[in-house]
Amino acid sequence: MKAIVTGSSRGLGAAIVARLLARKIEVLGLARQQPPTLPPATAARYTHATLDLADTGALEDWLAGSAMARFVAGAERALLINNAGTLQPVGPLGGQDAAAIARAIRLNVSAPLALADAFVAATAQVRDRRIVHISSGAARSAYAGWSVYGASKAALDHHARGVHEDAVPGLRICALAPGVVDTDMQAEVRGSDAAHFPMRARFEALKRDGMLTSPAACAAQLVDYLLSADFARTPVADLRALSGH
Numbered sequence: 001m002k003a004i005v006t007g008s009s010r011g012l013g014a015a016i017v018a019r020l021l022a023r024k025i026e027v028l029g030l031a032r033q034q035p036p037t038l039p040p041a042t043a044a045r046y047t048h049a050t051l052d053l054a055d056t057g058a059l060e061d062w063l064a065g066s067a068m069a070r071f072v073a074g075a076e077r078a079l080l081i082n083n084a085g086t087l088q089p090v091g092p093l094g095g096q097d098a099a100a101i102a103r104a105i106r107l108n109v110s111a112p113l114a115l116a117d118a119f120v121a122a123t124a125q126v127r128d129r130r131i132v133h134i135s136s137g138a139a140r141s142a143y144a145g146w147s148v149y150g151a152s153k154a155a156l157d158h159h160a161r162g163v164h165e166d167a168v169p170g171l172r173i174c175a176l177a178p179g180v181v182d183t184d185m186q187a188e189v190r191g192s193d194a195a196h197f198p199m200r201a202r203f204e205a206l207k208r209d210g211m212l213t214s215p216a217a218c219a220a221q222l223v224d225y226l227l228s229a230d231f232a233r234t235p236v237a238d239l240r241a242l243s244g245h
């Protein structure tokens with residue numbers, strides 16, 4: 001089995017990589033930075049591609065090469081975990097900035113959609129292929145200050161629904177909200193200007209009260225679900241509602 005993970009250098013993505021490697025699954029990670037040093041027992045199963053996924057030209061060049069096809073060659077099962085994302089720009093209309101909006105959409109929407117398309121093209125011979133878009137509760141509930149972020153994640157949800165309808169042979173897809181996970185992105189949430197993000201105090205309280213899920217615990221549940229027979233029975237799901245899967 002082989003897995004491609006975006007945003008593999010930190011946070012939830014790095015924890016997903018560690019979990020997959022521990023299960024003896026070969027991983028190709030994509031991020032701007034390398035992940036921290038991996039345990040020697042698993043490091044040989046990890047390959048890194050240094051890529052800015054918000055740079056559409058760089059992504060197109062990478063996809064035009066053969067790295068993905070070479071990586072998945074010979075696999076009986078292949079996984080794509082579209083995890084890389086950005087919260088920015090945070091705030092109401094009038095101060096979001098066109099460049100920041102475009103960057104968020106390139107990273108949070110264009111890159112996962114392009115990677116999903118290339119993954120399906122590269123895995124035509126693979127009998128079992130699975131895609132996870134890491135979505136968010138913000139795709140399904142509206143939060144002041146997060147209009148761009150929420151719209152980008154809602155786009156992933158609806159992409160998964162559409163792909164599900166396509167019924168591509170051997171392909172399953174799910175846009176999965178992971179819950180509130182203790183990563184750099186959560187620190188960024190708590191560091192938001194309260195004038196731009198009125199819910200900040202609620203996220204500060206979640207951290208203070210120990211209510212955040214650790215990246216390792218979230219990754220363990222996510223990978224178990226991803227590898228299970230139940231995966232993607234519905235194209236949109238929330239990990240917190242799947243504990244009984």
Ligand SMILES: NC(=O)c1ccc[n+]([C@@H]2O[C@H](COP(=O)([O-])OP(=O)(O)OC[C@H]3O[C@@H](n4cnc5c(N)ncnc54)[C@H](OP(=O)(O)O)[C@@H]3O)[C@@H](O)[C@H]2O)c1
Pocket residue numbers: 006007008009010011012013014030031032033034051052053054055082083084085086087107134135136137177178179180181182183184185186
């Ligand atoms: N944390 C939460 O509570 C939470 C809740 C709901 C959904 N999510 C979603 O879960 C996913 C992971 O979030 P996280 O909390 O782990 O975030 P994080 O701590 O900010 O990590 C983000 C990851 O994405 C990569 N990334 C960012 N910009 C990139 C770029 N331009 N090109 C390539 N890779 C890039 C980063 O790697 P480099 O910096 O090395 O490029 C890093 O590995 C995101 O899609 C997020 O929206 C998180």
